[in-house]
Amino acid sequence: MVSVKPALWQLNACLRCVRPVTTTNGLHGSTTRLFSISASTQDQKEIIRDANAPPPLSSTPVPSTTASQNSKPEFMQQWGTLDPKLVENKRDERRLIRREGIQPVGSRRRRAALRRSNINKTPEIPFEQLPYQCFQEARKILLDDRREKLEQIQTQSLRISNLLSQDPSVSGGAQAKEARLRSMRNRLEELIILADINDPIVKKKFEDGQGDMNKPIYRYLADQKWRKYKRLVLEQRLTQFNIVPDLVPALVPTADVDIAFGRKTIAPGEYVDSITSESLPRLNVQSFEPGEKLITVVVVDADVPVADKDGFSYRCHFAAANIPISPTQTSVPFTRIQHQDNKITDEAARSIALPWVAPWAHKGAPYHRLVVFVLEQNEAKPVDTQSIAKTKRDGFILRSFIDRFQLKPIGATLFRTKWDENMAGVMQRAGLDDQINIEFKRKRVEPLPYKKRTERMR
Numbered sequence: 192m193v194s195v196k197p198a199l200w201q202l203n204a205c206l207r208c209v210r211p212v213t214t215t216n217g218l219h220g221s222t223t224r225l226f227s228i229s230a231s232t233q234d235q236k237e238i239i240r241d242a243n244a245p246p247p248l249s250s251t252p253v254p255s256t257t258a259s260q261n262s263k264p265e266f267m268q269q270w271g272t273l274d275p276k277l278v279e280n281k282r283d284e285r286r287l288i289r290r291e292g293i294q295p296v297g298s299r300r301r302r303a304a305l306r307r308s309n310i311n312k313t314p315e316i317p318f319e320q321l322p323y324q325c326f327q328e329a330r331k332i333l334l335d336d337r338r339e340k341l342e343q344i345q346t347q348s349l350r351i352s353n354l355l356s357q358d359p360s361v362s363g364g365a366q367a368k369e370a371r372l373r374s375m376r377n378r379l380e381e382l383i384i385l386a387d388i389n390d391p392i393v394k395k396k397f398e399d400g401q402g403d404m405n406k407p408i409y410r411y412l413a414d415q416k417w418r419k420y421k422r423l424v425l426e427q428r429l430t431q432f433n434i435v436p437d438l439v440p441a442l443v444p445t446a447d448v449d450i451a452f453g454r455k456t457i458a459p460g461e462y463v464d465s466i467t468s469e470s471l472p473r474l475n476v477q478s479f480e481p482g483e484k485l486i487t488v489v490v491v492d493a494d495v496p497v498a499d500k501d502g503f504s505y506r507c508h509f510a511a512a513n514i515p516i517s518p519t520q521t522s523v524p525f526t527r528i529q530h531q532d533n534k535i536t537d538e539a540a541r542s543i544a545l546p547w548v549a550p551w552a553h554k555g556a557p558y559h560r561l562v563v564f565v566l567e568q569n570e571a572k573p574v575d576t577q578s579i580a581k582t583k584r585d586g587f588i589l590r591s592f593i594d595r596f597q598l599k600p601i602g603a604t605l606f607r608t609k610w611d612e613n614m615a616g617v618m619q620r621a622g623l624d625d626q627i628n629i630e631f632k633r634k635r636v637e638p639l640p641y642k643k644r645t646e647r648m649r
Contacts, residue, residue, distance in 0.1 A: 263290055279303040297399050333389050340386035347379045384411050404518035407481070414479040417447050425604065428459040432560055432605065437493055438505070438589050439564075439600055446602035447477040448565050462558070463606045466613040469549040469620070474523035476516050476565055476602060485568040487512040487579075487598055488523065491589055492550060494559040496631065507587035508561065510545040512574040544579035550608045551618050555631035558609040564589065566598035 273287040276296045284295050295302060354362070354372060362368040387393050387408040394412075396402050402409035422444055429435055435442050450457050451473045457463060478484060490509040497504050514523055525547070532541040552559045568574055574596050582592065593600070615627050 277302055277306040277309065279306055297395075301395075336389070337386055340382055344379065344382045344386065347375060347382060351375050351379065380407050383407050405481075410479050410481070410518055413477070417477070417479070421447060425459050428605065429603065432460060434493070434560070434562055434603070434605065438491060438562060439593070440590065442600050442603060444602050446479070446565060447475075448563065448602040448604045449475040450563055450604050450606065451475070457604075457606045459604050459606075461606055463550075463561075463608055464613060465549070465551065465608060465611055465617045468561075468606070468608060469617050471525045471529065471547045472563075473525065474563070474565075475521050476523055477521045478516055478518050478601075481518065483515050483517040483520070483571065485512075485571045485573065486514050486516055486601075487566040487568060487574060487596070488514065489564045489566065489589065489592065490547075491562050491564065491587060492559050493562060494557065495585070496553065496556050498631075504585070505587045505589070507545060507582065507584045508548045508550060509543075510579050510582070511543045512568070512576050512579060513542050538580075539575070539577055541576055544576040545582065545584065548584070549617050549621050551614060551621065551623065551626070552609050553626065553629050553631055554610045554614075555633075556610065558607045560605055560607060562603060562605040564600055565602040566593065567601045569597040569599070 267286075267290045270283075270286050270290065273283055273291065275287060275291075275293055278284050278287055278295050279299055279302050284299075287293065287295060351372065354368065354375065357368070359365045359368045362371065384407050388411075393402075393408055397409055397412045402412070404410055404413065425444060429442065452463065452467045452470060455467070457472075474488065476486065488509070488511045489507065492506040492508055493503075495504045495506045496502075509525075511525065511528065514528070516523070525543070528542050529546075532543050535541055550559060550561050579596070592598070618624070618627050
């Protein structure tokens with residue numbers, strides 16, 4: 192293989208460092224940046240922009256006031272100035288987070304390039320005049336491809352407008368017209384994504400966490416990132432713990448669901464202490480589809496022991512409905528929702544149908560699987576929470592619940608609980624005094640007759 196010359200290594204950094212970054216040099220007071228963006232490249236940004244969108248967020252300022260510096264311990268002041276746009280090693284990153292309480296901006300490779308550019312006092316080079324022939328040729332190809340996609344977008348938009356003004360009888364009926372419109376709109380969204388997928392500015396914004404999830408390109412990039420790792424881990428946990436088919440016949444996750452107790456985010460399948468899970472959790476549901484949805488959240492214990500039948504049953508620990516989510520509205524704070532419900536006198540307008548019951552397990556019993564299901568409501572229609580409130584917690588069957596209210600599972604996560612030192616107190620506060628002293632023990636398996644004889648002869 193042909194070795195890469197050191198002069199070409201900067202090509203990897205130039206595509207990630209196109210945003211103008213203004214930094215102040217403490218010695219000369221001048222402003223420097225690695226690469227600038229000219230007026231021509233400003234026109235190469237995303238196609239669809241919201242006219243009412245707020246201006247882009249500015250870079251995180253460096254808290255360098257004298258009062259804040261004096262309030263820090265002396266050993267922290269010896270660390271010197273830590274710029275979130277220029278720190279390039281792990282030690283300075285940890286010091287920046289510990290002392291200033293802010294995260295570094297961008298990737299470490301980008302910050303290293305900016306720091307070297309600041310040290311060497313590199314002159315500003317317009318983005319379109321970068322002195323790399325390979326980069327210029329590649330940029331021409333990307334611009335030509337983008338112009339072609341823009342022309343296709345205009346043509347597709349014109350076709351959609353013509354079809355909308357067309358009589359349904361000419362298109363083969365109302366259903367056929369709706370099917371064609373749906374297909375043409377999907378193609379239009381695909382062209383919008385393809386027009387921006389190779390834009391270095393779009394990629395930089397997404398990596399820096401500044402992407403607008405209302406735009407198709409950023410939803411697509413976030414969906415692809417989720418599917419490459421987090422979705423695979425979730426599917427592995429759901430299969431490993433037999434969530435499918437124990438609770439639902441099938442589950443294809445299309446939304447990223449995270450659960451947290453307090454400030455601690457729980458990984459799928461992780462053990463949670465009983466005293467931690469006694470309080471209401473907080474959900475974060477990231478949808479990758481446009482528009483607002485109404486969801487129902489159900490928490491089910493899939494391992495409730497039944498001693499009489501020598502088996503297990505199900506129990507519903509929580510149920511809430513009519514919760515709105517969107518690509519930009521992802522947080523589901525149940526504590527706040529519960530406070531709002533307490534102020535509402537009309538029970539039909541409340542969101543929480545079955546209040547939170549702390550997960551509990553008997554001593555000696557195997558671990559319990561607590562599964563959190565996010566169910567999409569049909570056509571974003573509200574669900575009657577009073578009907579859900581009449582559902583029995585013990586013996587809860589999720590399949591029947593989904594069929595009854597016409598729900599669709601779009602995401603899930605789970606955690607586990609078992610007997611620990613705090614479980615007795617949790618059960619007592621939950622009013623389960625009669626269950627505290629119950630202990631499960633494994634039955635002794637009697638050996639077969641011929642094995643009994645062999646043991647006697649030994």
